[in-house]
Every structure is written in structure tokens, then in C-alpha cells.
Amino acid sequence: MTPTTTPIIELRGLGKQFNPPDGVIAVKDVSFSIMQGEIFSLLGPNGAGKTTTIGMISGLLAPTAGDVIVGGHSVTRESLAVRRLIGVVPQELALYPTLSARQNLAFFGKMYGLGGRELKRRIGEVLEFTELTDRADDPIEQYSGGMKRRVNIGIGLLHRPQVLFLDEPTVAIDPQSRRNILDAVKALNAEGITVLYTTHYMEEAQELSHRVGIIDHGQIIALGTQDELTRTVGEQDTLALKVPDATPELVSALGRLPGVSACVRADGEDGELHVLADEGRRALPDAIRLINEAGLSLQAVEVREPTLEAVFLHLTGRGLRD
């Protein structure tokens, strides 16, 4: 759906240090707003602080600085009111494996305060939506990884939350299940649910989000629509080179070429290298020479428009998966 301009979540100077005063500072002075009706992605590598941020917005972790306002309620002072508005889908599968999907949903539904016919109807709808109706009464431990992920999401939907938090919901599952989940997120948003989605896959952020916040080392380093973000990269192109068996030496040599700001392995596809260059075509001959010298073969070349990954590369000099 088209996002509104009314903020539903406002992070205000949010910070978290574990085990103060010497512990890890996982989130540092983060401020931004999420508008009602939008899909907002928090994109960042592992350990960037995505889960910690979601933990604080959902009232699980107490911030050590700042506050979050959700639907007009402060998370530090009115935690319960906030928790009534949100649905949380944790990164880890937080389910009871010996119980069936229906029993898991019934338990969490009751904890959300649902009961009787209303609960029964919602369980039915959620099972339908997650396409688990057929297996609803089998213990979850007998499910595939993708099915478990779907139950994990379904629980967060039971009480029709205004905002849904999805923390890396596609990690370690097959492409088919990933596709289903991305489509489900869009469908939920079309019904009016605001979504906060975290991921370290730039393709997902690119496909889903109205706006993206890039987070690294606990800080937001860039925020805006995809157009706004890719514009910050300027005239740079991404050179996609398919080099099977590329060595780490080759990757770093490519990154040091004149006019090239970084080189990383692309995630997903095997043997694909992404070279961020001021002018892709100029850098190509040098790149081909290096590949030949290394005794490797170049199977395909493509010059691409800047992506979110390029933005991350540009800002940090690292790939999202490093």
C-alpha cells in the first residue's frame, strides 16, 4: 500500500550497551521514523545491531539511551500498550516443537487475549494464510524449515497487529519458501500493516521496501528510498563478473585497481564478483588482465546500475556478507 506521512514508530536517540559500563555498544544514537503503511527495511551485516534494535522497540530489551514511541506510547514507560500494537517475529524459531501448529497458535493467541470463537477463527485464517491447514495438527518438529518459519510468522499475525516486526525471516531456507515469505509480506502490507523488516540480503530490501535504513556497527549510516540511496553512490557502476573459483587474492587485487572503490563476492550466485568502479567499462580491461594472470576464466560480464549493495560498499568499503 502507499505509505502515509504519519509516523507510527519514532526512534529517538536510541542506544543500547550490553553489560555497562564496559560491554558491547550494540546500538548507538539511532533516530528515525517509520510511517504508517510502509515497509521499512533495516539492512545491515551480521552483528550490525538489527536484532537489538527490534528488541528495544518491542519492549524486550531496555534501552540504555533514548526512547521509542509506538502509536503514541513510549516503550520505556508504557511497554504493555506498545506490545498490544505490535506483532514480533523473532529471528530464531521461537516455537514449541512438540506441540502442533494449531496448539502453538492457540497458546500464543490466548496470551494475546484472544478466546472462544474469535480465537478459533483467527487460528483458521492464519493457518490458511501460511498454507499450513493440512498439517496443522502435526507436531512442529516434523515440519520442514520453511514450514516452521511460516508458523513463526503466523504467531505474530494472530492479534492483527498494526505493526509487524520481521527479523531476518528468510535466513537458511530454500528459494521457494523465501519467495512465499516475501510475497506474504507484500500481501500483509497491502492489507494496511506497517512492516519493519530486517535483513542482510540487499535483494530483499530492494524488492520489498519503500524505504531502507542501512545500519552498521550500531549506527544508521544511510536512510531513504532506494533512489535516494543509490544516488549517493554517484556515477559509479557495478561490474558483475562471473569467475568460478575466484581466489581471495584475486578479489583483493581487483579492489585495488585504479578507479575501483571495492570488490566483493555477490551473495547467492556462485562465483559472481561485484566490482564498484567510477566507470565500469574503463576498469574492465584491467580486470580481465588480472583474471587471466590468475589463470582463471571469465564466463560473463555485466555492467549494472548501482544497487543497495553498492551503496553499502561505497559507505563502508565492505560487502554486506563480510
Added chain:
Amino acid sequence: MRAILTVARYDLLRSLKQRETFLFGLLMPGIMMLLLGVAMGGSANSATITVDVLDEDNSALSGALIAALRAELEVDDSFRLCVLGADDGDGCAVSAAPDRLEQVADKRLEDTDSFGTIRIPAGFGDALRAGEEATVTYKSSADLTAPTLAEQKIEAAVSRLSGAVAIADLTAHAAESAFGPLDRAAAFETVRARVDAAWDERPVRVRAEGTTSQVSRFGFNQSGPGIATMFVLIFTLNGAALLIYERETGTLQRLFTLPVPRWQTLAGKILGQYVYGLSIFAVLVLAGALMGVQWGDNVAGVVLVMLTYTLAVTALGVALATVARTSAQAVNLSMLFGMTLAPLGGAWWPLEIVPPFMKAVGHLTPVAWGMDAFQEMMFYGGTLADIAPMLGVLLGMAALFFAFGLLRFRYE
């Protein structure tokens, strides 16, 4: 509030789905109760003590003594008299040539078929009649408290008989000097029988109570409460592992993002664990009763001990959950605690047989107080007032462990 019950209910549901619950929670303790109970002397009924009688006199008076012995010893099931060489329908028929009976008696003592032999020597009746000294010997295997009790009872029987004989003799003498010659033997016997019968209606009786209880303190009466308290301890402590496991898998964190106050979620977890421990306790108490454990008549007392003991060990589990770092560690700790606190607290053997220092150490555990309360009711007919101190200590321990656990519990 509804959330507390929901959490407890589903925790219970998950616990009951676990096959280990039945194996380790019910089957194993049941088998241990049985084995330990049989090893320590079997059922309360077979704890009846047999005392042999070797009647070498075979006179009317030796018969009277045996009758008196029966009256003294066989008032309840704790003693049984076995007259050797006589098939007199006393349920034990030991026959041998008269000159070999003494050997048989010694052999039976050695094999612990009997706990003592009362020997009535030949000439006993005549000596008694003649007003001479007549001796009855009692040979026992010095063991436990039972033989001394038997000795007391034998003495009572002998003095009863000699009293009757003395009175009968006096009366017969008096009658003869008053009325002239008469059949002294018949007069004697009539009076003696009268006096003996009067004994049974004597106005003053001393009833043995307290230490001379008739309920066996071994066998199933030790293994029943012992095994039950131990397994309830192990199982409830294991709740610590379940709680930590939920934190490891993230379900606990998920529960804390629901619109339910944290204390309610935690209270539900504790309630679930408590009810789980109580159910195991209840089944083990019933299983024990079927095997022959004599829990006593104080049903309310037994229930109160179960309630307070399980509360104390549930609280200990919560405290343990804040000490263990991983669930695997918690499982090991609960096993370790269970296997050390149980014997320390007297679950494996009665604390009366350990040195005073170890007895004091044992009473730092809830197990000892639970066992004390059970034994108070089983062996001494303890009332609610009698077990109130033990219940109080258990409640105090529960408060202490809960305070420790809840103050230290990490939510993040």
C-alpha cells in the same frame, strides 16, 4: 491473570507429552521404591517378628505360660509366636524329634527365621507348683529394638503366670486349712484359671505408645517417602533447565514481547512446574500405598507436606535457574543436587542411623523436613500440630529460594 493459567496449562501439556516423564517420573521411581523397599525388609506385614517357643515341659503350666505369652505378644501384627514341634494351628509347623528341637531353634535364629527362642525347661511346671524357682530362658539375636520389646513382653507374661500361681497356691492352702482336705490340684487349677482370666479385665493397663510403634520403619515405609521426595526433587529442579532452555531457544523472549506483564509469564512458568511436581508426587504416593507404604491416617497432613515440600523444591529450581548458565549445565546440576540432597536429607536411609553432625547437615535440605513430617505421621500418629514446625520450615525455605531466584532472574 488468565495469562498465568494459560502459561501453566501449556507447560504442563508439553511436560506430559514427553515420554521421559513417564519413564523417569513414574516408572523408574516406582521400580526403585519396590527394589529398595524389598531390600530393606519388604512390606510392613512381613516385618512381623517371629519368636520361637521350645516347650520341654509340656505341662498344664507351660501351656498356660504359652497362652499368656500369646496374649502379651500377639496383640498386634508385630510379633508371632511359633511353638516348635507342635502343630497347634499357629500358622507355623516346625516338627522334629523332641531331642533335636533345640538345634532346630538355633538354626532358625541363625537364619533369622526367628528373632528369639523362649525355652521352657522340663520341670518348669513342677517347680512352679512347688513354689521353687522356675526359669524360662530367652535367647535372641541382638538386633534392632524389637528383641528388647519382646523381652519386656515375655517378662510380663511370666509375671502374670507366676502371680496367678502364687495366688492359686495361697488360696488352695487357705481353703484346705479352712474347710479340711480337698482336691488341692483341682482347686489350684480352678483358682489359677480364674486369676488368669481376671488379668484380661484388669483395671489398670499400660499401653505402649511412642517409640514402641508397631509400624515398621524400614521396608516400604522408608523407601516410599524417600523415593517420592527424591524424584519430586529431581523433576522439579529440572524445571530450571526448561526455563533456561526456553531462553536459549528464544521462546521466553517471545513471551516477553506479548502484551502480558513479565511477572505473570514467570508466575505461570512456576505454577506449571509446581503442579507438575505435585502430580508426580501424588502418583508416587498412590503407587507407594499400593505397594504397602503406610502413609498414616492423617490425609490432610500428607497433602500439606506434599504442597509445602513441592513448593520448596520448585523455588529451589527457580534459584538454580539463575545460577546455571546453560540448560545442559542445569540438567547436570539438578541431577547432582537430587543425588546428593536426597541421601543427605534421609531419602535413602533413615537419618536416625547417621551421626548427629550429618543429621544436622541433612536438615539444611527440604528433603529432611519432608521426611520428618512423613515419619511423624507414619510412625507416631502425628497430628497437624505435630508437623506444623516441618511445614513452617518448608514454607520458609520456599520463601528464601524464591526471593533469591526472582531477585537474580535475568529477563534479557
